[in-house]
Ligand SMILES: Nc1ncnc2c1ncn2[C@@H]1O[C@H](COP(=O)(O)OP(=O)(O)O)[C@@H](O)[C@H]1O
């Protein structure tokens with residue numbers, strides 16, 4: 221069986237600066253794969269290359285064995301690849317239910333329906349409502365997104381990605397900026413996602429990473445430093461140095 | 471399996487497309503105007519036609535966020551298409567509208583590839599440039615368009631084979647209002663559909679849309695084409711009700727004016743386009759008779775104030791007031 225997601229010699233240059241250097245990575249089907257590395261290591265850039273938000277300077281991306289390097293973002297989403305954004309990227313002036321229905325409509329292929337009202341597309345509305353209820357967002361469903369507390373908005377960031385019905389989900393620092401008490405709840409939500417969904421998680425809190433991941437890749441200066449099980453990564457001296465070095469710099 | 475009632479209140483979403491009382495009242499105004507101002511029917515027809523034109527701009531600017539300074543191109547294409555059809559023997563008004571709308575849509579679809587690739591500034595310049603080229607083409611192709619003298623000999627048949635265009639402009643008025651209403655109603659359906667929701671999505675967050683699987687470029691091309699078709703129909707209406715096409719249908723001031731009307735009324739609410747047109751043209755009618763300089767001055771002042779302090783125009787102000795009143799009650 222082919223891997224959920226694979227890259228081959230992926231490079232990305234911004235002018236003369238290399239943000240991704242020859243990244244060859246395999247994410248297995250159903251994995252809980254963490255991507256760690258200091259700030260500016262190129263984690264978000266890698267997500268952007270995987271999803272097609274950025275075009276690679278060279279190299280290839282494979283989704284379930286299919287070469288998707290030339291496919292646009294929305295075409296990769298249709299093939300089961302969804303992501304969240306490190307900085308909230310929501311529909312501020314829509315109600316939560318509207319934005320979820322929008323996302324579900326796109327997945328169900330209703331996006332071109334121009335005659336019947338949104339509310340008459342029961343399949344989409346019901347699924348959006350069910351998803352909101354499962355994320356305990358039912359009570360804010362009819363609030364404008366911009367009026368919600370930051371923690372709730374962070375949850376909607378994930379909900380929108382889930383509405384795309386992903387088989388592979390890329391979470392870019394999902395708890396960034398969320399207070400600890402709320403971030404625990406957020407990670408419980410993530411942990412409850414079905415096993416068959418492959419998850420790639422970018423996260424700085426090592427406790428969370430070690431508890432969550434069955435595989436960890438370490439990215440430094442745009443290049444893969446190493447990839448291994450959490451136990452091995454915890455023992456790896458080079459990884460410690462990278463993080464220690466950053467702590468000293470900071 | 472038992473059906474569990476959804477804990478999410480779906481009523482607001484389901485209720486959204488329902489017609490409100492204020493809307494019914496709003497559409498009684500053209501009927502009232504007919505009886506109140508029987509001598510101003512030509513001005514009132516112009517308002518309906520310009521309202522449809524503003525609506526067409528609202529579709530692309532207000533709903534999809536595409537800025538255009540050359541929207542008049544499609545208005546003009548529709549106007550000339552309808553004029554030429556009627557001149558060469560195909561004077562049926564509805565046939566004229568259909569063909570003019572289709573031709574304008576085709577021009578819109580083709581130009582969408584130029585317009586959609588760039589940033590806002592590029593879009594402003596490309597739309598402006600396309601409109602200027604069409605203006606100059608119409609100016610030079612005097613054999614077809616009559617150039618500066620305008621297109622003569624536009625001979626219209628009765629609407630539906632029943633209603634002749636009369637000297638008092640009664641038929642022209644009801645015809646314009648009816649066409650405006652039908653296209654407004656259609657636009658209203660479209661904006662409440664999943665397609666319309668996706669346009670709002672693109673306007674609010676164009677970065678997120680591809681990440682939820684939406685083909686942004688194709689959606690924008692579609693709404694740009696739709697807006698062009700609407701503008702073409704508005705242009706055709708002007709031709710048919712005045713039985714004449716002047717070069718002015720492709721002029722820059724008309725592009726600018728429709729943009730001003732829309733901003734004044736409020737973008738992205740459909741009714742804003744109509745209210746903006748009504749207020750603008752009424753003010754223009756009274757003020758420019760008094761003193762043309764005054765008109766320009768106050769128009770300028772009002773626009774600066776609207777853009778700085780009331781971004782959503784008259785509709786935005788009205789909604790704020792309604793909310794306040796409801797909040798206090
Ligand atoms: N669009 C861009 N243009 C230029 N430089 C960029 C761009 N995006 C990211 N970078 C640079 O690439 C490096 C990696 O950034 P990023 O992928 O955001 O890191 P991380 O997510 O690991 O913190 C940083 O040095 C950043 O400044």
Ligand SMILES: [Mg+2]
Nearest residue numbers: 263264265306
């Ligand atoms: Mg990052």
